[in-house]
Amino acid sequence: MKKHFAEHYLYHLSLVLILVLGFASFVRLSGMIRIYILFFAIFSYVGVGILHHRLNHTLVGKIVIEYILVGLLCASIALFILRGGLGI
Numbered sequence: 001m002k003k004h005f006a007e008h009y010l011y012h013l014s015l016v017l018i019l020v021l022g023f024a025s026f027v028r029l030s031g032m033i034r035i036y037i038l039f040f041a042i043f044s045y046v047g048v049g050i051l052h053h054r055l056n057h058t059l060v061g062k063i064v065i066e067y068i069l070v071g072l073l074c075a076s077i078a079l080f081i082l083r084g085g086l087g088i
Contacts, residue, residue: 011052018044026078038078042071 022041026034049067053059 008052011048014048015045018048022042034082038075042075044070 018041022037025037029037032070046067050064
């Protein structure tokens with residue numbers, strides 16, 4: 001496990017930075033810019049993940065679908081929160 005992380009630390013760091021910076025920007029900003037930041041962070045997350053697997057020759061259809069579904073899940077959660085959720 002340590003060897004895997006040591007070999008791919010830039011990949012893991014980039015994914016964490018994309019998600020943290022996207023979330024921080026999402027929280028601080030308001031209006032339509034939130035939606036743009038949200039989709040930029042999601043597309044970046046999906047793109048970096050697919051690119052990483054492509055460069056390491058481990059890209060298969062299941063991985064592409066997984067990244068897209070995780071991105072859609074994040075978008076739906078964020079948009080649900082933006083719309084007021086359950087009204088609580």
